[in-house]
């Protein structure tokens with residue numbers, strides 16, 4: 549047995565869908581209730597679907613009974629304020645796990661590199677069922693910002709930087725990629741993030757919106773990249789030394805979400 553996966557992700561692990569007309573919708577994300585939830589960077593989250601419909605963001609595997617990232621329950625107080633966002637999460641017709649709006653405060657490139665992490669989307673996911681991937685629908689207009697994807701955490705040669713204007717729509721295998729967002733600001737970024745189960749419904753949705761597994765990567769000066777890499781290496785070494793002095797293992801700056 550093995551997981552059901554989308555052909556669309558086979559080559560690069562992500563697809564960029566047709567751009568959505570975000571300006572036509574109300575800014576529902578500004579009305580939602582946010583909860584503090586430490587992710588990669590300075591973040592808050594507004595849950596739309598959670599493990600039991602509560603206003604919280606924990607991984608479904610951290611609840612009792614623990615379960616995988618599927619069958620999310622709508623958080624009534626927030627979906628009542630965000631019918632467009634709920635409808636967009638439901639449009640593929642795929643099983644939905646966690647669904648939430650992230651608010652990310654501005655950061656810089658080196659900070660984003662430090663925040664690179666892999667998601668834990670498929671913990672407890674039974675073999676033979678659909679692999680969980682995540683949709684990212686950018687809500688605020690962050691055209692100079694980007695999501696950074698790397699196959700290899702420490703290899704800039706594997707990096708893709710996808711711009712995040714309002715209406716940008718990506719689906720990413722975030723358990724495969726090291727990823728984080730570089731939000732230039734000055735305003736925070738808002739993005740709808742949905743866990744979907746791979747399968748025929750998601751495949752059809754990707755096809756309908758012309759999922760493209762090759763995005764133009766935002767250009768960056770290699771010297772700038774190398775300086776940021778050096779900063780991250782220094783910071784990680786400092787972190788490891790502090791943890792070693794305390795006798796703790798260093799699992800890296802990995803967070804379950806973003």
Ligand SMILES: [Fe+2]
Nearest residue numbers: 667722805806
């Ligand atoms: Fe993430």
